[in-house]
Amino acid sequence: MRINGELRISTLIENMPDEKGKLLAEHGLSLHIEFDGRQILFDTGQTGDFIKNAADLGINLKDLDDIMISHGHYDHSGGVMTVLSEIEHPIPFYVGEGFFTSKYKHLSDGTYRYNGNPFTEEDLKAQKIDLHIVTEDVTNLSEKILIFKNFPAVSGFEKMNEKFVLPQGENCIRDEFREEIALGLRTSKGLVLIVGCSHVGICNILQAVSERVDDHIYAVLGGTHLMEADEERLRETMEVFREFGIQCVAVSHCTGEQGIALARETFKEQFILNNTGNRFEL
Numbered sequence: 001m002r003i004n005g006e007l008r009i010s011t012l013i014e015n016m017p018d019e020k021g022k023l024l025a026e027h028g029l030s031l032h033i034e035f036d037g038r039q040i041l042f043d044t045g046q047t048g049d050f051i052k053n054a055a056d057l058g059i060n061l062k063d064l065d066d067i068m069i070s071h072g073h074y075d076h077s078g079g080v081m082t083v084l085s086e087i088e089h090p091i092p093f094y095v096g097e098g099f100f101t102s103k104y105k106h107l108s109d110g111t112y113r114y115n116g117n118p119f120t121e122e123d124l125k126a127q128k129i130d131l132h133i134v135t136e137d138v139t140n141l142s143e144k145i146l147i148f149k150n151f152p153a154v155s156g157f158e159k160m161n162e163k164f165v166l167p168q169g170e171n172c173i174r175d176e177f178r179e180e181i182a183l184g185l186r187t188s189k190g191l192v193l194i195v196g197c198s199h200v201g202i203c204n205i206l207q208a209v210s211e212r213v214d215d216h217i218y219a220v221l222g223g224t225h226l227m228e229a230d231e232e233r234l235r236e237t238m239e240v241f242r243e244f245g246i247q248c249v250a251v252s253h254c255t256g257e258q259g260i261a262l263a264r265e266t267f268k269e270q271f272i273l274n275n276t277g278n279r280f281e282l
Helices: 049-056 080-084 121-125 202-212 231-243 257-270
Strands: 007-013 030-035 038-042 066-068 091-096 104-106 112-114 129-134 138-140 145-149 164-168 171-174 181-187 190-195 217-223 248-252 271-273 279-281
Touching: 007 049, 007 190, 030 181, 049 080, 066 080, 091 181, 121 129, 145 202, 181 202, 190 202, 202 217, 202 231, 231 257, 248 257, 257 271
Parallel strands: 038 066, 066 091, 091 129, 190 217, 217 248, 248 271
Antiparallel strands: 007 030, 007 279, 030 038, 104 112, 104 164, 138 145, 145 181, 164 171, 181 190
8 A cells, every 4th residue: 555645654443433433442552654665563452453444444464564562561462463363474573672571460459460462472483573672772773763762760750550560579560661662753744753652651751752863753643641640740741742842642542531631622733532543644
């Protein structure tokens, strides 16, 4: 498939259904990106349902050039094995260092639920992939496509969710999501930044990215993990977006109803509800 413009990002699946109710929706995120002569799959939702949506949107996933998964939670990596069974050629596959660590969520009843990938590193390596473990602050796929990792906690008001934990011996420690990666696309309007869940803090991500590229951030698209944020954090987050001069905010997945409402109120015509089936184009 060829696009007329410079960039097209299709939201293959997301928490919110499409306006016509024709596509499948689920708690998760999967984006198909057409840019710089490449087709990239960013996250795969929690099941393989995004594949049916892709077909309904006229997207052939067999033509993918790259796959990258933002972090090791099931609602972003759950469809990996299903989509790999559809692809007939070896494909570059990008994850951050620490992606295969077992992840759990501490529930209100005191028990722990497995929250990580539904496959092991060995399962993945047995597939037709060229596995790349991202470790550097910036990894260049091309002059225009960059993967970002390692986001220092500098905002001060963004706190890690204590419910997400990693096993350590007989105990658990808080998950710092050190594997989390974000994708940057250098466009004629500036950098389009794509995030999966922003567990490390969307403002921390913005600060790190802005220090690593000689370009302004034009747009932010994806999950911002503000669903549990209080009003103060929400407003401080919107202020940071303003300070960076971001022209388009297309939030989805774990942003939450209050975060979406405030982003809509703050950015008005610059706001996009990035629900299932939405297409972002430049």
